[in-house]
Amino acid sequence: MALHKSEYQGLLGWVDARMPTLMAEYKKHLSEYYAPKNFNIWYVFGGLAITALAIQIVTGIFLAMHYKPDARFAFESVEYIMRDVPGGWFIRYMHSTGASAFFICVYLHMYRALLYGSYRRPRELIWLFGCLIFLSLMAEAFFGYLLPWGQMSYWGAQVIVNLFGAIPLIGPDLALWIRGDYVIGDATLNRFFSFHVIAIPLVLLGLVVAHIIALHDVGSNNPDGVEIKDTLGADGKPLDGIAFHPYYTVHDVFWLSVFLILFFAIVFFAPEMGGYFLEFNNFIPADPLQGPTHIAPVWYFTPYYSILRATTEVFMYALAAFTLGYAVLLVFTFRSTPARVASFAIGLALVLFMVVPGFKLDPKFWGVVLMGASVLIFFGLPWFDRAPVKSMRYRPASHMALLLAFVVVFLVLGAFGTMPPEDSRNVMSQVLTLLYLGFFLLMPWWSRMGTFKPVPARIKFRPH
Amino acid sequence: MQSLIDGSPIEPWCVDFEMMKTKLLAVAVFALAAVFARGALAEAAITMDIFPEARLHEPAALQNGVRLFANYCLNCHSANLMRWNRLRDIGLDEHQISDFLIFGNQKVGDTMSIALRPADSKAWLGKTPPDLSVIARARTSSEYRGTDYLYTLLRGFYRDRSTPTGWNNSAYPTIAMPHVFWERQGPREATFTRIVHRESEKTHSEQVVREVTVIDADGNANVTESSVFGDPPESVEVSFKPADPKRAAQFDSDVADLVAFLTFMSEPSAAGRVRMGVWVLLFLAVLAVFTWWLNRAYWKDIK
Numbered sequence: 001m002a003l004h005k006s007e008y009q010g011l012l013g014w015v016d017a018r019m020p021t022l023m024a025e026y027k028k029h030l031s032e033y034y035a036p037k038n039f040n041i042w043y044v045f046g047g048l049a050i051t052a053l054a055i056q057i058v059t060g061i062f063l064a065m066h067y068k069p070d071a072r073f074a075f076e077s078v079e080y081i082m083r084d085v086p087g088g089w090f091i092r093y094m095h096s097t098g099a100s101a102f103f104i105c106v107y108l109h110m111y112r113a114l115l116y117g118s119y120r121r122p123r124e125l126i127w128l129f130g131c132l133i134f135l136s137l138m139a140e141a142f143f144g145y146l147l148p149w150g151q152m153s154y155w156g157a158q159v160i161v162n163l164f165g166a167i168p169l170i171g172p173d174l175a176l177w178i179r180g181d182y183v184i185g186d187a188t189l190n191r192f193f194s195f196h197v198i199a200i201p202l203v204l205l206g207l208v209v210a211h212i213i214a215l216h217d218v219g220s221n222n223p224d225g226v227e228i229k230d231t232l233g234a235d236g237k238p239l240d241g242i243a244f245h246p247y248y249t250v251h252d253v254f255w256l257s258v259f260l261i262l263f264f265a266i267v268f269f270a271p272e273m274g275g276y277f278l279e280f281n282n283f284i285p286a287d288p289l290q291g292p293t294h295i296a297p298v299w300y301f302t303p304y305y306s307i308l309r310a311t312t313e314v315f316m317y318a319l320a321a322f323t324l325g326y327a328v329l330l331v332f333t334f335r336s337t338p339a340r341v342a343s344f345a346i347g348l349a350l351v352l353f354m355v356v357p358g359f360k361l362d363p364k365f366w367g368v369v370l371m372g373a374s375v376l377i378f379f380g381l382p383w384f385d386r387a388p389v390k391s392m393r394y395r396p397a398s399h400m401a402l403l404l405a406f407v408v409v410f411l412v413l414g415a416f417g418t419m420p421p422e423d424s425r426n427v428m429s430q431v432l433t434l435l436y437l438g439f440f441l442l443m444p445w446w447s448r449m450g451t452f453k454p455v456p457a458r459i460k461f462r463p464h
Numbered sequence: 465m466q467s468l469i470d471g472s473p474i475e476p477w478c479v480d481f482e483m484m485k486t487k488l489l490a491v492a493v494f495a496l497a498a499v500f501a502r503g504a505l506a507e508a509a510i511t512m513d514i515f516p517e518a519r520l521h522e523p524a525a526l527q528n529g530v531r532l533f534a535n536y537c538l539n540c541h542s543a544n545l546m547r548w549n550r551l552r553d554i555g556l557d558e559h560q561i562s563d564f565l566i567f568g569n570q571k572v573g574d575t576m577s578i579a580l581r582p583a584d585s586k587a588w589l590g591k592t593p594p595d596l597s598v599i600a601r602a603r604t605s606s607e608y609r610g611t612d613y614l615y616t617l618l619r620g621f622y623r624d625r626s627t628p629t630g631w632n633n634s635a636y637p638t639i640a641m642p643h644v645f646w647e648r649q650g651p652r653e654a655t656f657t658r659i660v661h662r663e664s665e666k667t668h669s670e671q672v673v674r675e676v677t678v679i680d681a682d683g684n685a686n687v688t689e690s691s692v693f694g695d696p697p698e699s700v701e702v703s704f705k706p707a708d709p710k711r712a713a714q715f716d717s718d719v720a721d722l723v724a725f726l727t728f729m730s731e732p733s734a735a736g737r738v739r740m741g742v743w744v745l746l747f748l749a750v751l752a753v754f755t756w757w758l759n760r761a762y763w764k765d766i767k
Contacts, residue, residue, distance in 0.1 A: 037766055079545040079598065082733065089733040090740075242766060250762045254755040261748045268741025275606065283602035283730075285595075463767050 029216055034241030035248055036222035038459045042112035043220075044255040045105045051256060052102035053208065059095040060197065067147065069193035071186040074149035075285040093271040099141055100277045101263055103300035106134060110378070114403055117390030118221040124382040126218070129211040131379045136204045138301070138375070143196040145298065146189060150282030155291045157184050157192070163308070166365040183288055224459045225390030231458060240459045276418070294420045302417025303410050304371045307436070309421055310429035311367030319366065320354040322434055323347055326441060333445075370433065377440045384443035389455050396450025406439045510634055510702050512608040515615035519724035521735075526554040529725025532718060534565045536644050537596060540585065543576035543729060545597035550732050554725075591640045600723070600730040611727050618645070618719045622654035622704065623683030630683060634702040649715040650708040651681035657701045659692060672696065681707060 006016040008023070016023050066085050068077040081088035110130070113119050119127035146157045161184065165175040180187030219229055219238075228238040242248075272278040276299045281292050297305050311319070327347020331340045352359045354366065392400050409432045416425050416432075519525040530551060533543075548561050549572040556565075558572045566572070568579070582592045603610035617635040621643035624632035629642040634654070643649070656677040664671040672692045679685045706712035728734070 076545060082731070083545065083550065084547065089731075089737065093737075246762055247766065250755070250759045254752070254759040257748060257752040257755045261745060261752060264741065264744050264748060268737055268744060271737075272601075272604075275604065280602060280604040280610070283598045463763075 029212070030245040030249070031243055033216055033244040034228070034238050035220045035244050036224075036226075036228045036238075036240055036459055037242045037247075038222050038224060038240070038461045039220075039248070039251075040223055041255070042108070042115065042223070044252060044259075045109040045112060047252045048256065048259050049102060049105035049109055050208065051259065052098055052105055053204070055094055055098040056102060057201065059091045059098060060201075062091045063095055064197055069147070069190050071149065071189050071286075074147065074189060078148045090267070093267045096278050097263060097266050097271060097273075099144065100273070100298070100300065101259075102137065103141070106137060107300075110134070111407070114381075115392050116221055116223050117225050117385065117387070117392075119382045120221075120225075120385060120390045121382070122218045123215070123221060126211060126214045127382055128379060129207055129214055131376075133204065133207045133211060134378070135375065136200055136207060140196060140200040140204060141298070141300065143192040143200065146184070146192045147196065148282055149189065149286045150279075151284045151286055151292050152279045152282040152295070154184055154286035154288070155295045156297055157188065158291075159295055160297075161188075163364075163368045163371075166362055166368050168361055168365065171365075184286075185288075221390065222459055223391060224393060225455065226457070226459050228459065240461070296418050296420075299414065299418060302415070303413040303436075304374060304417075306413040306417040306429045307374050307433045308367045308371040309417075310426060310433045311363050311370050312426070312430075313363050315430045315433075316354050316360070316363050316366060318430060318434065319370075320351045322437075323350050323354065329445075370437075374433075374436055377437065380440065381443075384440055385447050386444050387447040387452070389452050391455075394453040394455045396452065398450050399447065402439065402446060406436070409435050409439070509607075510616070510620075510700055512612040512616045512635070513619070515609070515611040515723055516720050517611075519720050520727060522724070523555040525721040525724050526728055527556060528718065529721040529723070529728075530554065530556075530565065532722045533596075533725055534567070537722075538576055539578060540580060540589070540593040540641075541596045542578040542580075543597045544595050546576045546729050546732075548572045548574060548576060553732055553735075554728060589640060593641070596726060596729070598730045600727040602730075610730075611723055614723045614726060615719060618722065619649075619716060620702075621646070621649070622652055622679055623681060624679060624685075625683040626685070645715065645719075648711070648718065650706055650711040652707065652712065653681055653705040654679045655703045655705070657703075659696050659699045661698055 003017040004020045006013045006020070008016045012023070063081065066077060066081045066088065068074055078092070081092050083089075085091075113127065113130070142157075142160065146153045161175055161178050164178060165171045167174060176182065178188075179185070180191060219227075219241075222228070226240070228240040231239050233239045266273060266277070272280070279296075279298065284292075296302065324347055327344050330343035330347075334340045334343060353361050387395055387399070389395060392403070413429060413432050413436065416429050419425065519529075548566060548570065549558060551561050551565070552558070561572050570577075576597075585592045600610040600614060603613045605613075613635065617633060617639075620634040620636070621631050622634065623630065626632075627638060629640070631639075631641075631643045631646075633639040633641075634656075654677075656675075656679075658675045658677070660673055660675050661670055662673070663669070672695055674690045674692050675687060676690070677685055677687045704712075731737075
């Protein structure tokens, strides 16, 4: 068979003749991928999230060489890594700090998407892959958190796995199946280890590849929300685009060094981060007979933990009223009769299972549903947002105010989730839970309100 | 409208608005503080004394700490995650470790384990004394640092005839551990001053009293009560009067050394970590300058 005729010389030419895909992909994704030239600092967090993923994988490989997934030795083996493995403390602190850094980057990356409408047509699929990455990341963090086998690892896993027990009919059996035992035990530790080091990372890597391929097929959005592919030059390349490599690689390398300064400042000078990155209770070995007085997940889960705790018996009435109100709103909005009937019927059925005696389900179950819904609701964003423009720059100020309000709601729920339950905070969490859901569920209405500014045909760019 | 201070007339909108703003702000701050305050504790706890941090960097203090640890603690308590030869990090050589610190037939490469079996100590003492390898980190909480807690706890013992061991502790009431250092500290009189809210037996209304409990060096308690002006929150304060203040002061210093050692043991790599961190950050700062430069050089052409 004849070789592919290569344009390159030497070794590269030899490889290219035999595997033309290599240089074709290099061009497609790096040297000839045209990205809008007006990216701002919000656009660095995707690359930084990949860096965090790389840090986690590399440090994880070394940790797995010394860690023992056995309930008798797990706690000791982590301290063995911290004390007796040369450089072990460094690897372990990078891994524990990396987990939080990954979430910080992902949360900021998602905020960027909300700010500039990056999830809008034609980028819905990129957003869906991204949401799946977020879900996998949560699973990865949850499974990994059991491994040090400290008190918080143990009781955190106990609380979360028990949540599955609240599902009607299959709940208790499902929880037993997940644990592989009647309490969190050695069997649970072994399977969580397996999920943490191989199953979820594989899924995560596959999703990241899909996320980037989907992005490079349609091209990147930008702070102006203008499609650069609409304005092509004589050479067929977007006039407002520049090659990803070298322009954005050198750009990202600078921001990467800033990220590394912050990252290593934590690793070397404050690895516990005041108990938020490494919880102090986790320096006590797991004791199945005595739980800690206050169980709190790591900071990145606390907004959802607050939503779970907010769902009490009394809150069910507020939730039922919210559901009913939303169903009525849908009835008045839809024009087709079947849609009206369906939305009202679904609303009534939900209310039936929320509050009507004889039918109502355990509030704990609804807590699990709300917690799940508040994560999964991100998937619907491309269809909730009905604004005629993508970017916040050309939307009414009220939209920016709502987005900032949502950020505040998210942060306050997160702060409450780290604290022990208390009456006034619980009431506030209940209000904030409804605001959280309302931000998304009412978006089809509020996103069309207000006066929009005209979107320019070309991006705005000020040379540096 | 008139000013409340000197009766001079003032423009009403000005006063109302300013006062309202201040009041609203005060209410908001108060509400926020209340909402974000950690959950109220069931019983008022004593405030922890501050551990003298400087001891962490004094090899002599750390060496005195490990001497006390091996002599007083390492018999009921183990440190199973700590190797003897790690003590080289605080300036001891292997001969010093094996000749002066290891009592049994352990080797310097072994961990600081003990002969007492957990099941036996549970049967004999009611509770297995916890392993102390990472205790300084484990006892840190959102309220206080682990070092301050240990420094307060080990100096908080007093005689109490009402407990099984005859000892009690101000930082950990009804602690199972007796005062192993009693000879080093000497006898002390403890005084607890509590502000207590309780229901009056006669009127069934809430009553606020100041309760002063003086426990003498033999553990006999004497309680006096007095009424309180106003409505202060529940609190407890403790003070000690040692019979031999000089001995007690020396003991405070010894405990600081012991806590310094426990802190070192909970993370032996901490000092090296901070030293290395300075160089890493200096390198990254230089790298950031160069990458900024590189970025600027490339982007110069983009118009």
